[in-house]
Amino acid sequence: MTSMPIDLHPYTSFKTHANATALFELHCRDQLPELSRQRQPLIVLGSGSNVLFADDYDGTVVVNRLMGREVLEEDTDTVRVKLSAGENWHNIVCEMSAKGYYGLENLALIPGTVGAAPVQNIGAYGVEIADFIDSVEVFDLQHQQIQTLERSACEFGYRDSIFKRPENRQRYVIIAVTLRLSRQFTPILTYRGLSGDDGETLTPKALLERVVAVRQSKLPDPEKLPNAGSFFKNPVIARTQLKTLQERYPDMPFFDIDADSVKVPAAWLLETAGFKGAQRDSGAGVYEKHALILINRGGAHGRDIYALAQEMMAGVKAQFGIEITPEVRLVGGDGLSCE
Ligand SMILES: Cc1cc2nc3c(=O)[nH]c(=O)nc-3n(C[C@H](O)[C@H](O)[C@H](O)COP(=O)(O)OP(=O)(O)OC[C@H]3O[C@@H](n4cnc5c(N)ncnc54)[C@H](O)[C@@H]3O)c2cc1C
Known part of the structure; x- marks a missing residue:
């Protein structure tokens, strides 16, 4: 743990200056019980691309760096894959699609981590992560134990889930997300900017590249314009x-x-x-x-x-x-x- 004062400038995509009292880097599950011994309150960050510190934060910023992925189950139609919360979301989208595990292509280039994706049920171009979530593994700070929340328990809605509720913010640390992906590629082209006349022949790679191109043409790169x-x-x-x-x-x-x-x-x-x-x-x-x-x-x-x-x-x-x-x-x- 690092203490007083931590400049949060490098930890959010807004690159604004604000200080936190302490910073805790979460690299492995063995560290989870230590969280409740840190200065409270806590806020868990992935890449900080959906958060604004409007002032200094008198508490501990926990940076999630849990890495790893594991295929739990695979048959000819679907695959269940468990992803650690600190993994980079876009890298996972590319990796899954390249392996023949489809569905996430429309969510390419959304900045951030796997662990933050269920929090606001990330979505783009007619697809939401809730469509693929099998379960979310959390560390429950209240009960000091790891729990698995099935999809229905997460109460996903438009940019919403139980993880966004104020009463749960000091309770759940998302440590892994299990997705159920398809072995068959069925492109979702409802967004006008993605549709072309090649629906039949469009490859997963081409769709992913199209999504990236659309996003790059419309959205500012946080590295250049926070x-x-x-x-x-x-x-x-x-x-x-x-x-x-x-x-x-x-x-x-x-x-x-x-x-x-x-x-x-x-x-x-x-x-x-x-x-x-x-x-x-x-x-x-x-x-x-x-x-x-x-x-x-x-x-x-x-x-x-x-x-x-x-x-x-x-x-x-x-x-x-x-x-x-x-x-x-x-x-x-x-x-x-x-x-
Ligand atoms: C240029 C740009 C484009 C974007 N486009 C989209 C888009 O198309 N669709 C979309 O839905 N979003 C979009 N976003 C928002 C953002 O990318 C997503 O919300 C993303 O999931 C945030 O990931 P993060 O790791 O940066 O989360 P952070 O910003 O670090 O955290 C976001 C929230 O989740 C909580 N959180 C993070 N990790 C955990 C964890 N492990 N356990 C518990 N709580 C946690 C944080 O406390 C915070 O409340 C965009 C952002 C940018 C900068």
Whole structure:
């Protein structure tokens, strides 16, 4: 364990400066019982690509570095593979696909670790990791034991799972994820940018490369322009509210959810509210090609990014009467979520 003060700048993709009181690198399962003896509260990080420290953190940042993978079961149709939580997600996607274990191709190039993937049920281009999760292995800090949570116990939803709930944040450390993948390649091409006229002949490698190319053309590389991907979730609103809004905004896009509700792209709301490309003197800003992506142009403190995020939430609320909420985990000075 390293103590006081730890600059978190290298540990998050926003590359903002904030200090933590202590840092604990988790390399092997034998270290798990030591976690409850560290300065509390704890926050577990993988690559820090979906988290914003809005202030210093008076607690321990646990960096997950558990590595390894194991095929548990394989037949002609499916394979069950157990992946340690510290593995790099994109490398795993490439490796699985190259081995003939299919399904993850649309999730290529999502930054981060295997262990963080179930937390917000990562998704892209019509696919979510929940589609493949068999079980999640956790260390339960409350009961000081390893447990296996079956898929249904994880309560996956849109960018959501039990691991995101405030009451579980100090409870579960994800140590491994078991996926059930297919031995047959069935490309999901519902996203317009991925479909072509080669559906029949498209190889897994070609699909993976297409996903990477689409992402590289749309999203800023956090190494060059620090960011955490989509900062906000797409809000769900009542159809009655949509109808009222459409009188003022006839082009307002939406996706059907059920008979009573629709999902509205947060990017459209933010762009219409004038936030695309916004820049603040602090160094906090919004990517010029995508209104959903907050960026650190250099020198921004976590609280500057947070202030801009609050301004954006208030702007959308004032203009549309819609509340947008962060997808990114916000961490305040007291170690609790700012949400
Ligand atoms: C450029 C860019 C593009 C992105 N695109 C997408 C996208 O298309 N789809 C998508 O869903 N996300 C996307 N993201 C968000 C991010 O990549 C994912 O949420 C990813 O899973 C985060 O992984 P991480 O290891 O960096 O997690 P971190 O940021 O380190 O952690 C995220 C959250 O998970 C918790 N956590 C992490 N590891 C563990 C663990 N082992 N046990 C318990 N809790 C843990 C943390 O406490 C935190 O609350 C994008 C981010 C960036 C920067």
